[in-house]
Amino acid sequence: MSQLQHQIEQFLYRESRLLDDRRWDEWIDCYHPRVEYWMPAWGDDDYLTSDPQQEISLIYYATRDGLEDRVYRIKTERSAASTPEPRTTHAISNVEILSSDGDQHQVRYSWSTWSHRYKQSEVFFGHCLCTLVQEDNQLLIKRKKIQLNNDYINHVIDIYHL
Template structure:
């Protein structure tokens, strides 16, 4: 478990999302993981302060089931996405404690039909190593325009 392995993991997660391989993407998450998109700059508390999203694995699974469902008429045509990532900055790489952290600048594009939405910001990954593989404990998305009005974000950044 080294810095290159952390960066490779971040790139693989984006690849799975862009390919709409939802089950493979969910498999990257630890059972107690959280997916968090704060509502405020440098927000510290996802529970006592409102967030754009703060989801556990169960909610992520529900969203994936909705996206994969044949009777999800709001997804006809299906949404698609593209992640453009800078090289991840490794914040922590500690094999002794099993804690690994990365921060990645990104441009994210989501499209459906003739609608195209773009977002930019930073994705922070807190990873743990389990049986020689990384699992996401927390994925935090800090959007540069966190205070802007948003349409429906259908997929995952």
């Protein structure tokens, strides 16, 4: 295994663990200030929406400001959808470096999240396409496109489910 592969995997594992541990401030530090965080919705004909500006998305934040606002609402219990916060366990697999150009890397990985709240457990699963950049000797997520493969969900999906 290459050193870069190992470094990217460890970074992705840490980002997921921070969600499980509800360490919101450290989690948000994994993201570049100009990150695009996007989960497109499934269309009627089994296709994903392709334009977050003109089509529906399950989650879309054009910059880290949106993620920071979401984290603020979760931390201050100003989010009814997140109260109480679910217990989660994230698993990441099939981490693949698609391309690497200097300090920028295109990565694809599969994920699943087990979530438990209100005496009910659920599993969410899919894959992510990420652009990771190396800045000041650390990796940051500059773009994250999340494909949720569960077709039907019973409630609002949130950042901790992914």
